[in-house]
Amino acid sequence: MEWDDIAIEGMDDSAYSVQDGMFLVPPKAGFGLDFDDDRFTYQVSRGGWLID
Numbered sequence: 001m002e003w004d005d006i007a008i009e010g011m012d013d014s015a016y017s018v019q020d021g022m023f024l025v026p027p028k029a030g031f032g033l034d035f036d037d038d039r040f041t042y043q044v045s046r047g048g049w050l051i052d
Helices: 035-046
Strands: 015-020 022-024
Touching: none
Parallel strands: none
Antiparallel strands: 015 022
16 A cells, blocks of 8 residues: 655645555545635635645
């Protein structure tokens, strides 16, 4: 299994876990990620995120 850990302001991926060698995706809409709607809207209005 490959795991790429990322940290993006306003994104909460804390519901993801690995148990018994299996990657568990939380039973939520989409990919199971929670976003801070205000932060997301702000970043999009500024052109998105930069990777450095």
